[in-house]
Amino acid sequence: MxxxxxxxxxxxxxxxxxxxxxxxxxxxxxxxxxxxxxxxxxxxxxxxxxxxxxxxxxxxxxxxxxRAKKKPKPPLSPKPVEPAWKLQDFQVESMAGKTRFHDFKLAPELMHAIHDQGFTYCTPIQAQVLGHTLKGKDAIGRAQTGTGKTAAFLISIITQLLETPTPEERYMGEPRALIIAPTRELVVQIAKDAETLTRYTKLNVMSFVGGMDFDKQLRLLESKFCDILVATPGRLLDFHQRGEVHLDMVEVMVLDEADRMLDMGFIPQVRQIIRQTPHKGERQTLLFSATFTEDVMNLARQWTVEPAIVEIEPENVASDTVEQHVYAVSSSDKYRLLYNLVSRNDWVRVMVFANRKDEVRYIEEHLSKDGISAAQMSGDVPQHKRIRVLEGFREGKIRVLVATDVAGRGIHVDGISHVINYTLPETPDDYVHRIGRTGRAGSSGTSISFAGEDDAFALPAIERLLGRKIACEMPPAELLVPVSRNT
Structure with missing residues (x-):
């Protein structure tokens, strides 16, 4: 040149x-x-x-x-500044027998998020748990899903992290709070609730589950500090064994649905995880379970220090807001009864529970073939598909969701009008948990159970747990007509 x-x-x-x-x-x-x-x-x-x-x-x-001369731009009109939120914007009157969130010393950022959710008074589990955990005590809670227990332990965690200064020296993969849950769906839901409640804070929430892209989760972990980590036991161990996650700075640890983790054989993995956290006297431990079996209480004694015990009776959850029916029907007539109930009543958002994966698959395939939009939720369904299915169910694109008890534990969808027990569960507590999918947050719902020759024996134990009889009736003849198919 x-x-x-x-x-x-x-x-x-x-x-x-x-x-x-x-x-x-x-x-x-x-x-x-x-x-x-x-x-x-x-x-x-x-x-x-x-x-x-x-x-x-x-x-x-x-x-x-x-350079071409640019014409001066007209001055931009200033954007209106939204007034800063103040605690005075969240007014809840005192009421006898009710506990307000105002009755606890909660940070304004947290109260702002609670206000956004439309919460006013604490549920019984929230009022009792927070009364102990906000004082730093360990706690064991017995409550079904739908009682507000997730918000109870999240509010306690967030308060602890906001009140305690962040350690000056810290690695990206060192969470300050750890929540372990047995199913992927439950982990995703807890993380979603945590993100909602931490919206106005600088706390970061992450979730690790199997069946999702490991490298994508790893990149997220490497991009920012992790304050609250929600994980299934297996995937958390994967990250820990690779040296990506260190649990030596955990201040609060939560074990959700401990009874289900026992049933699914996760306790050996959970023991490995807990050994990597600080000693139980140096961390706060919260344990929640739908049942207080001897095995659950043994775990609680090993992992907690003088815990407060909070129990919310399942019958209050099951009977107050859910209308319950039992149809005596032969096993061969169960499918046509299910089809006619959904199609003739034009129900939009229905959950059907069955005990076995092959039953779930059979119901979903036949409903889809007969023109009712349905999807299945079991351990055989890949995680990316499970998330799509849940979103479709929430949006009403899927009318019927068929699930096993294990998969159903993590499903939190508002507006489920009916729960149908295609087969009665062998464990009475699972019945309470199933019908708790409807009638949530004070709304009404309906459960219908099919009692056949193979599972009617489970009904007496369920009634003993509820403390009352459930009338068993014959289904109307029009609900047993054969399914008409276009061939």
């Missing part, structure tokens, strides 16, 4: 002047001159398109390419 300078910029000797004249003659260019000031007449020959192109090759200490 040849750089050309003007004579005014660099004094030329005679030989150089001769060379410059020769170059001008060869290329036929007009003499290069200093550009005229803006508004002054320019000297030399008229500028051509080729000249303008060459201007980009010429650089002098005083030369700058001409």
């Amino acid at each position: 040849i750089l050309l300078y003007t004579a005014s910029d660099y004094p030329l000797d005679d030989n150089e002047k001769t060379v410059l004249k020769a170059l001008k003659k060869i290329f036929g260019k007009a003499p290069l001159t200093q550009p005229a000031p803006d508004g002054a007449a320019s000297s030399g020959t008229p500028e051509t398109e080729e000249d303008r192109h060459d201007d980009h090759l010429v650089r002098t200490k005083n030369f700058q390419p001409r």
